[in-house]
Amino acid sequence: MISIHSTPDAFTPAECERIIASLTTVPASDALLVGQTRDHNLRNAELVWLDDVQGMGWVMERLIKLVRRSNTDQFDFDLREFAESPQAASYKSSEAGHFAWHSDIGLGAAASKRKRKLTLVLHLSEPSTYDGGNLEIMPGAQVLSANRAQGCVSVFPSFSLHQVTPVKSGIRHSITVWAHGPAFR
DSSP states (O other): OOOOOEETTTOHHHHHHHHHHHHTSSSSEEOBBBTTTOOOEEEEEEEEEEGTTTOOOOHHHHHHHHHHHHHHIIIIIOBBOSSSEEEEEEEGGTTTOOEEEOSOOOOOOHHHHHEEEEEEEOOOSSSEEEEOEEEEEEESSSSSEEETTTTOOEEEESSSSSEEEOOEEEEEEOOOOOEEEEEEO
């Protein structure tokens, strides 16, 4: 069964803190849904695109290696590119930050040209600094919780339903990137 591939300690706590600090150097925007719509009932988070942050190339290089290793070890999908900038999200308890059940397959013209096949989430926050904010994935009939450890990377098929539960206290920081390839056959 295809589920979640985890890489604990993919980034050190110091690297995670450095990334979080770098993200504050550019203005965040309200998270939008596919079609550029805003619905805080479905998603409430602030976003920064890593391409907009100076000096973050090393992060993307490592994320690409991690996706490739996960794909080799567990999924064996036909991956061809990383066509989108990594998305850094902040889910704040003061805003009831969350993202309801969804998949990352996408819609519209961009999705028809390139298919998201794998989703990678890097957990940046130290778990004791926030309550709630669990990444849950439903690859089948059961719900699995991703490892919350700071610096852990979770990789799963983009078509899997997943959510970020409401953050009850603190702030949950994460980075998401997608690996693309031709349509499944």
